[in-house]
Amino acid sequence: MSMALDTWLEVWEVVRRNRLRTLLTMGGVFWGMFMLLLMAGFGKGLERGVANSLGGRSSNAVFVWSQSTSLAYRGMRPGREVDFKNADLPAIRNEVSGIEVLVPRMQLGGFRNRTEIVGNGKTGAFQVMGDAPDLKRIQPMSMRSGRFINPLDMEQERKVAVIGAQVAKEFWGEVDPVGDSIQCNGVWFRVVGVFDSRQSGDTGERAESTIHIPFATFQRAFNIGDSVGWIALTGQPDASAVALEEEVRQLLAKRHRIHPDDEPAIGSYNAEEEWRQLQATFAGIRLFVVIVGSFTLLSGVVGVSNILLVTVRERTSEIGLRRALGATQGQVIRMILREAMVLVGVAGYAGLVIGVAFLELSRWLVGADNPTLGNPQVELNLVLISGICLLFAGALAAWVPARRAAAISPVEALRAE
Amino acid sequence: MIKLSGLRKSYASGGGRLEVLKGLDLHIRPGESVAIMGSSGSGKSTLLNVLGLLDGFDEGSYLLADQDMKDLPEVDSAGIRSRTLGFVFQSFNLLETKDAIENVALPLYYQQVRRAERMAQARAMLERVGLGDRGDHRPSQLSGGQKQRVAIARALVSNPKVILADEPTGALDTATSHEIMDLLDEVQQSGITLVVVTHEPDIAERMQRTIYLRDGRIVDEL
Ligand SMILES: Nc1ncnc2c1ncn2[C@@H]1O[C@H](COP(=O)(O)OP(=O)(O)O)[C@@H](O)[C@H]1O
Ligand SMILES: [Mg+2]
Numbered sequence: 001m002s003m004a005l006d007t008w009l010e011v012w013e014v015v016r017r018n019r020l021r022t023l024l025t026m027g028g029v030f031w032g033m034f035m036l037l038l039m040a041g042f043g044k045g046l047e048r049g050v051a052n053s054l055g056g057r058s059s060n061a062v063f064v065w066s067q068s069t070s071l072a073y074r075g076m077r078p079g080r081e082v083d084f085k086n087a088d089l090p091a092i093r094n095e096v097s098g099i100e101v102l103v104p105r106m107q108l109g110g111f112r113n114r115t116e117i118v119g120n121g122k123t124g125a126f127q128v129m130g131d132a133p134d135l136k137r138i139q140p141m142s143m144r145s146g147r148f149i150n151p152l153d154m155e156q157e158r159k160v161a162v163i164g165a166q167v168a169k170e171f172w173g174e175v176d177p178v179g180d181s182i183q184c185n186g187v188w189f190r191v192v193g194v195f196d197s198r199q200s201g202d203t204g205e206r207a208e209s210t211i212h213i214p215f216a217t218f219q220r221a222f223n224i225g226d227s228v229g230w231i232a233l234t235g236q237p238d239a240s241a242v243a244l245e246e247e248v249r250q251l252l253a254k255r256h257r258i259h260p261d262d263e264p265a266i267g268s269y270n271a272e273e274e275w276r277q278l279q280a281t282f283a284g285i286r287l288f289v290v291i292v293g294s295f296t297l298l299s300g301v302v303g304v305s306n307i308l309l310v311t312v313r314e315r316t317s318e319i320g321l322r323r324a325l326g327a328t329q330g331q332v333i334r335m336i337l338r339e340a341m342v343l344v345g346v347a348g349y350a351g352l353v354i355g356v357a358f359l360e361l362s363r364w365l366v367g368a369d370n371p372t373l374g375n376p377q378v379e380l381n382l383v384l385i386s387g388i389c390l391l392f393a394g395a396l397a398a399w400v401p402a403r404r405a406a407a408i409s410p411v412e413a414l415r416a417e
Numbered sequence: 418m419i420k421l422s423g424l425r426k427s428y429a430s431g432g433g434r435l436e437v438l439k440g441l442d443l444h445i446r447p448g449e450s451v452a453i454m455g456s457s458g459s460g461k462s463t464l465l466n467v468l469g470l471l472d473g474f475d476e477g478s479y480l481l482a483d484q485d486m487k488d489l490p491e492v493d494s495a496g497i498r499s500r501t502l503g504f505v506f507q508s509f510n511l512l513e514t515k516d517a518i519e520n521v522a523l524p525l526y527y528q529q530v531r532r533a534e535r536m537a538q539a540r541a542m543l544e545r546v547g548l549g550d551r552g553d554h555r556p557s558q559l560s561g562g563q564k565q566r567v568a569i570a571r572a573l574v575s576n577p578k579v580i581l582a583d584e585p586t587g588a589l590d591t592a593t594s595h596e597i598m599d600l601l602d603e604v605q606q607s608g609i610t611l612v613v614v615t616h617e618p619d620i621a622e623r624m625q626r627t628i629y630l631r632d633g634r635i636v637d638e639l
Contacts, residue, residue, distance in 0.1 A: 006532050328527075
């Protein structure tokens with residue numbers, strides 16, 4: 001222990017002797033580490049921000065909706081409106097394998113339309129959706145109070161509603177609305193649950209401004225017979241969303257007598273493609289961060305290496321003397337290595353600490369759930385990896401100078417005096 | 418203590434080789450004091466460096482305390498330099514950034530002696546060379562004679578068997594030279610083998626024996 005302390009005192013002395021130069025080179029490593037951390041932190045934040053707004057939604061979710069035909073088929077003219085029916089769902093269940101969740105959906109007034117709602121004596125405009133109990137398996141939400149739609153609601157076509165937190169807040173403020181009622185197009189629904197979305201950003205906000213009523217009730221209350229607005233499904237973990245989408249499209253085309261090549265007749269979307277693109281973007285960002293960060297760090301390392309080289313040259317006679325007094329080549333190498341480690345270590349550690357502090361500060365300024373900047377943050381393993389990079393960088397910086405020092409011949413060095 | 422036979426050493430020089438030591442035979446007994454004299458460039462320093470394992474040799478043999486020094490692994494020669502040998506140089510070669518005590522203690526650092534112990538031994542050794550009150554002085558705060566005393570204390574601190582001194586008084590005035598030689602006499606009287614390179618006859622006279630180097634060989638007189 002005491003021996004170890006000694007060796008560090010020796011290092012300290014070298015550092016003290018070349019104060020300015022030491023500071024300059026340490027600046028390089030500090031900056032490298034700081035940048036690496038910052039970029040990684042913000043990259044991660046961005047990634048998380050986007051992933052959050054996607055909302056932990058299944059990456060293999062598929063949405064299919066009806067549009068109008070564009071090709072004549074079996075004596076029918078193009079331009080016919082396609083209308084999905086309740087019976088399409090069991091058919092899909094039976095004939096397409098690999099589906100996990102399958103639900104019909106319908107929105108009052110059409111896609112993203114808002115409807116005038118009355119609740120607690122106030123009015124406001126919100127989305128009204130007809131949904132099945134399984135929706136909560138596709139669209140992540142957490143119940144703040146009460147429950148989501150259940151099978152009995154469907155069976156008995158109960159006039160109940162599950163409302164988003166925004167809706168509840170606008171009508172009832174902090175009061176729990178469960179048990180109270182809302183009115184929609186002249187029909188009253190009893191509120192049975194309030195939920196928070198687990199998605200962030202726009203998507204989350206939209207979800208929390210939504211009122212869900214049982215799909216069966218919806219069809220009855222708003223007189224749409226057995227029409228289905230669109231179909232949402234997720235694949236089993238190993239199923240490909242792209243393949244499922246295609247199979248479901250083909251089946252629906254057959255059932256609704258649509259020309260097999262009539263793409264526009266059925267609209268569909270799967271998150272897999274988008275997900276994959278996002279993954280590719282993230283991978284790109286990560287690669288960029290790693291490359292730029294590494295180069296910055298590397299230039300810091302080259303700086304440290306250079307300063308050590310200069311100090312080794314300046315200390316030629318000292319090193320020669322140490323050899324004459326019994327230092328082995330190994331001890332000389334370790335001496336230079338320790339110096340490099342201290343320079344790189346202290347500077348890098350400072351960069352690490354200040355980088356983390358900076359990220360935390362910006363997190364605090366930006367807010368934890370900023371949708372675009374996301375949630376700039378440092379993960380423990382990022383810090384660990386950076387630490388390992390540092391050790392490696394220190395060793396790298398020491399490599400050339402240490403070899404140079406070890407090669408110093410005591411005779412030459414002492415003669416140079 | 419030291420046994421050389423047929424020792425040869427040459428340096429690469431401008432394409433060819435410059436033979437500096439051309440077959441030396443030399444026997445130095447334990448505790449003996451020997452002066453090496455010779456004109457400048459006759460190979461005195463080269464010989465001392467070979468004896469001190471700071472440099473290798475080409476041919477012949479070198480036994481130090483009956484141990485063969487030919488092609489010794491680097492770690493072993495460092496160990497012998499540290500434990501068996503002590504060096505005194507003409508230009509003192511003290512570390513400017515360290516005070517006298519730390520300079521004296523330096524060899525013990527490479528013997529893994531703990532710091533407190535090192536400092537205690539160094540202090541005692543400084544007292545022995547008459548500089549007990551100068552322990553915290555930097556070399557720049559010391560006179561030439563004092564610096565050489567510090568250097569001698571450093572050579573003695575690890576209890577060596579042999580002290581090798583290359584013109585230890587070369588940078589000092591006559592009076593100071595004799596003080597330093599008095600000190601080296603004491604060293605020799607304590608049983609340590611002493612080899613001193615010098616070109617001052619009155620210094621050589623203080624040694625039990627003088628050998629002369631000329632043109633890379635040992636001769637009877639200059
Ligand atoms: N490293 C070296 N490379 C080439 N020649 C050297 C080297 N060291 C010493 N010499 C030569 O060897 C000869 C002896 O040098 P040295 O032993 O220093 O002499 P002295 O100490 O007796 O004055 C000189 O000619 C010197 O130039
Ligand atoms: Mg010489």
